[in-house]
Amino acid sequence: MNQKFIPLSVPNLKGNELKYVSHAIQTEWVSTAGPYVEQMEKEITDYVKSAGAVACQNGTSGLHISLIVAGVTNQDAVIVPTLTFIAAVNPVKYVGAEPIFMDCDESFCLDPIKLEKYCETECEFRNGSLIDKVTHKVIKAIIVVHVFGNMADMEKIKSVCGKYNIKIIEDATEALGTYYTQGTYKGKFAGTIGDFGVYSFNGNKIITTGGGGMIVSNDKENLAKAKHLTTQAKSDDLNFIHDEVGYNYRMTNLQAALGIAQLEQLETFIEIKERNYRLYKEKISKIDGLKLVSFRKGIRSNFWFYSLDVQDYKLKKEDLIHSLQKNRIQTRPIWGLINEQKSYKYSRSFRIEKAKEFWRNIVNIPCSTNLSESDVELVVSTIKNL
Numbered sequence: 001m002n003q004k005f006i007p008l009s010v011p012n013l014k015g016n017e018l019k020y021v022s023h024a025i026q027t028e029w030v031s032t033a034g035p036y037v038e039q040m041e042k043e044i045t046d047y048v049k050s051a052g053a054v055a056c057q058n059g060t061s062g063l064h065i066s067l068i069v070a071g072v073t074n075q076d077a078v079i080v081p082t083l084t085f086i087a088a089v090n091p092v093k094y095v096g097a098e099p100i101f102m103d104c105d106e107s108f109c110l111d112p113i114k115l116e117k118y119c120e121t122e123c124e125f126r127n128g129s130l131i132d133k134v135t136h137k138v139i140k141a142i143i144v145v146h147v148f149g150n151m152a153d154m155e156k157i158k159s160v161c162g163k164y165n166i167k168i169i170e171d172a173t174e175a176l177g178t179y180y181t182q183g184t185y186k187g188k189f190a191g192t193i194g195d196f197g198v199y200s201f202n203g204n205k206i207i208t209t210g211g212g213g214m215i216v217s218n219d220k221e222n223l224a225k226a227k228h229l230t231t232q233a234k235s236d237d238l239n240f241i242h243d244e245v246g247y248n249y250r251m252t253n254l255q256a257a258l259g260i261a262q263l264e265q266l267e268t269f270i271e272i273k274e275r276n277y278r279l280y281k282e283k284i285s286k287i288d289g290l291k292l293v294s295f296r297k298g299i300r301s302n303f304w305f306y307s308l309d310v311q312d313y314k315l316k317k318e319d320l321i322h323s324l325q326k327n328r329i330q331t332r333p334i335w336g337l338i339n340e341q342k343s344y345k346y347s348r349s350f351r352i353e354k355a356k357e358f359w360r361n362i363v364n365i366p367c368s369t370n371l372s373e374s375d376v377e378l379v380v381s382t383i384k385n386l
């Protein structure tokens with residue numbers, strides 16, 4: 001077996017990356033000061049139409065800072081999805097708060113109906129705070145993940161959270177470029193609908209800076225606080241006076257140089273992702289028992305990750321993954337549920353059902369923007385021949 005290796009999701013650096021990174025090196029601005037960092041913040045702000053943006057080291061640190069600025073402390077609880085990458089949940093523990101795990105709907109994203117049910121039946125609303133009846137913690141915030149570039153049902157989630165005074169942090173690490181094309185939030189980008197939004201530029205995301213992240217918000221004061229905290233909370237330019245415990249969560253100019261070049265190609269990447277998605281979808285629909293999962297209606301997705309549903313297929317998830325691996329095609333199962341992981345198995349969860357089904361049946365298939373139409377055809381014909 002010596003067919004070409006097809007990775008799951010790898011960077012595409014064929015634009016101005018080398019040029020801008022070289023410029024950063026030639027000018028010797030390689031660290032946390034330098035013009036590309038500010039430029040990247042400005043370009044993200046303009047692209048997603050937020051009030052501003054704060055560059056940070058990665059998506060995880062962006063979520064951590066968002067929780068602090070949202071006022072979440074070790075007295076509080078935060079509602080989180082169970083079907084996600086664990087970095088969406090760990091920051092809740094960094095601030096000493098308790099996660100409460102929620103199920104997903106058909107979109108893989110947090111189920112707004114169960115969210116409302118949980119708030120109504122498992123909590124008490126007292127003096128403007130929603131209190132979980134079992135842990136007695138105040139539910140200060142929710143982390144909503146826009147899974148695989150899909151959009152969570154923000155209309156419904158916003159209405160529930162508005163009613164119960166819950167701050168919304170959108171983990172849009174996988175969904176840069178996704179926006180509503182219909183409804184109340186028509187034209188609004190994933191990450192700009194709640195109180196905070198966080199993007200990631202990790203190597204496997206739709207654009208990459210090697211490692212990097214960005215916090216956005218529509219509240220300038222929150223952004224100023226976030227900037228302050230990511231830059232060591234220095235309150236005086238000369239004398240090293242710091243007014244609280246800050247963090248060194250800054251992005252470097254080298255990373256931002258890469259990011260500027262990637263941003264120039266973002267819309268092209270989305271076009272390629274969409275083309276390949278449609279090609280896969282059509283071809284896979286002809287294979288008995290397999291289908292490619294759709295994105296939510298009424299949105300323009302960034303088509304970041306493709307999800308194959310193997311529920312009715314002749315092979316089990318693991319067998320499909322191993323067979324493809326033997327054929328040099330890299331795939332992966334959807335994440336193990338977070339509420340079942342070692343660090344979280346004693347945390348509270350509410351009626352997790354749908355997420356378990358997805359865990360059994362969903363496999364992600366190659367989706368890099370380097371993938372040509374013939375690569376897609378090779379993946380599909382390999383599956384056909386299993």
Ligand SMILES: *Cc1c(COP(=O)(O)O)cnc(C)c1O
Pocket residue numbers: 057058059060061084085087088145171173174200201202212213
């Ligand atoms: C990638 C990712 C993160 C973390 O981003 P990093 O930049 O890798 O820290 C958080 N949540 C989700 C859902 C992700 O996919």
